[in-house]
Amino acid sequence: MMISFYNTLTRKVEDFKPIEDCKVGMYSCGPTVYDFAHIGNFRANIFVDILKRSLKYFGYEIKHVMNLTDVDDRIIDISLKKEMTIQEYTKPYIEAFFEDLRTLRIQPADVFPKATEHIEDMINMIEALQKNSLTYDRSGSVYYKISNFKNYGELAGIKPEDLKDGARIDTDRYDKDNVQDFALWKAKKLDGEPCWESPFGCGRPGWHLECSAMSIKYLGETFDIHCGGEDLIFPHHQNEIAQSEGATGKRFVNYWLHCAHLQLDGEKMSKSLGNFYTLRDLVAKGYDPIALRYTLLATHYRSPLVFSFETVEQSAAAINRLRDFRRRLEREKPEGGDVNKSSEVLETADKGFNEKLSNDLNISGALGEVFTFVRNINGMLDDRELTEQGRIGALALLCKWDSILDVLKESERGAVDKEYVEEMIAKRIEARKEKNWHEADRIRNELLDDGIILEDTPQGTTWKKK
């Protein structure tokens, strides 16, 4: 099936054609590991996860690279104050980031290169840029001269003449020819500041440079997809293009995909605005991480997502509907049924879901197909129209969709001791056999206190979480 994506570079929805037929190389910008990530950061990570899982669903093999920025101004300032090495300071935040990814069931990248472990690759890239007359030096620092790169501004849709008197964009603390020129190499400033030896003097690489150097190292000079939050389009991704294409003379990336912000009460969530929650805050408040996952994935990636606790509750309800549906499919044993109608409903749902998803990852449309399907199949089960073949097919389809959504399995945190529940159900069955209704009710209420709801059906007693 042909997949299409909105390409920020061309501002068009384009058919996706990877460089190699079945393989996709993709890069996404990772965290600066100086603190815990907030839920707004995870919107971009969930978007990348859905993108990756969708490409796998459609048969592609993925190589995904995500950098860890473990050196920048903040990290250096804080670690100096705390009298720690930057490794000592960043290590717990790197671990926390990986743990948060697991909590949200975000599949890890294949490679997580750290900036501090690729200084040599970055130095090589600066030397290539120097050869191509795209740099200048200022007191030990090396800057990129954007006026010497012909398409600067193309990704962001900014014309070169608008750039000249544009607002100050880079918060660099060194002298530059032009405010938008950015540092490739920053000279050491403070005593005790960590720095690396280089042909340009002791210093450290600029932030933009690490993504260019590390993506090329692991994915080649030209690769398929580069993605991230829309706040990275300018200047970060524009600068990556200037560096990579300036150094290699080749096209850097074929498809640029960006997701919109997460908003809280109509405002962008960010640390500077002080209106952010970390994932840990929300889990500590008792929100199910899988309901958070659903909340982050259910809105199309290019639409702003307004985060509210009400939406998280709605997500939890949606997940419960899907889990109830699966339990019902596992429990029922249809006989007879309408063969044609059963296969038709399955085919329509499969096709509908694929069409929506392949159209620039229209996940909200795809979820619409899922819930229409749940309603249709439930109705057919009620009316004894679903065949046994249809029941098996419906379960398979649900599992296939869940390879992208990943919400059917209960989260580990609220995990239920299944053996205990089964044991209690067995005891209750005994009590009912002995007509000890009081004991049977007592067991039911005890389980209810643990958040377990029992349902008596003609096939026996089943249970689910409240």
Ligand SMILES: [Zn+2]
């Ligand atoms: Zn980046």
